[in-house]
Amino acid sequence: MKQLKEMTKANIENRPPSQICTHCASTIEPFFIETIGWKFPSVCPPCDQELTEKEQKITSQKELHDLLQKSGLKGKLLTHAFSNFKHSESPQVFQLAKSYAITFITPDVHHGLMLFGKTGTGKTHLACAIANHIINQNRISVKFIKSIDLLFQIRRAMNINTDEELKFIEQLANCPLLIIDDLGSEKITDWAQQVFYKIIDDRDILGKPIIITTNIDIRDLANRIGERTASRLASMCKLVAMSSKDYRLKTK
Ligand SMILES: [Zn+2]
Incomplete structure (x- = not known):
């Protein structure tokens, strides 16, 4: 007890004078660590907090930048949001898509969406709005790919080697949300149908x-992408019909 008292006295006597915060020039007091002795923080507590927050913000922005870059969203697709969707023709679909995006992080959202409708009904806009919302608000990885690019990339990966093909399939099978735009715009070959089914099947299992x-429509889709893939998709997704006079004409 006596020893401790003496130590405390010695510490107080050795206490260095106050210093100046290198960031805001306010006074900072030293603090004592038993095994080390008196220490000075380089900045005062408010500055420390400010700098930490700034650092966190930079990390978060970097994370967002990386997620957007890997998402496959580019150009005007990045600007598609709920706020600039002209939803007067399809208010219910708009609400459904918006609440899907908002509730995506809740554990009970496992179903997908199949947005079908004629060209120009705003399907791509809504799908991108969902992706942009989930990436920006939740920092969750989303992969957006046009069906034609998907087929092209499968072919390319197959031509490189089997490892590359597996890596590509794995990426599409594992990302938290996969969006395939304009599915069935072309008839796909048997081998591509198999790869495609593998991606869908893996996602369903996971x-x-x-x-x-x-x-x-879903019947014609079966002819283009294969019966089992089409029926699997139908079981995984909520089918959403979109109609509009011509969405793209109207937004111009
Ligand atoms: Zn300071």
Whole structure:
């Protein structure tokens, strides 16, 4: 007890004078650590907090930048939001898409969406609005890919080697949300149908949702992408019909 008292006295006597915060020039007091002795923080507590917050903001912005870059969203697709969707022709679909995006982080959202309707009904806009919302608000990875690019990339990966093909399939099968735009715009070959089915099947097993936009109905879709893939998609997704006089004409 006596020893401790003496130590405390010695500490107080050795206490260095106050210093100046290198950031805001206010006075900072030293603090004592038993095994080390007197220490000075380089900045005062308010500055420390400010700098930490700034750092966190930069990290978060970097994270957002990376997520957007890897998402496959580019150019005007990045500007598609709920706020600039002209939803007077399809208010229910708009609400459904918006609440899907907002509730996406809740554990009970595992279903996907299949937005079908004629060209120009705003399907791609809504799908991108969902993606942009989820990436920006929740920092969750979303992969957006046009059906034609998907086929092109599968072919390319297959031509490189099997490892590359598997890596590509794995990425599409594992990302938290996969969006395939304009599905069925072309008839796909047998091998591509198999790869495609593998991606969908893996996602179904893992309980990961998928959003599809297409302008052909589910029966015709079976002819283009294969019966089992089409029926699997139908079981994984809520079917949403979109109609509008011509969405793209109207937004111009
Ligand atoms: Zn300071």
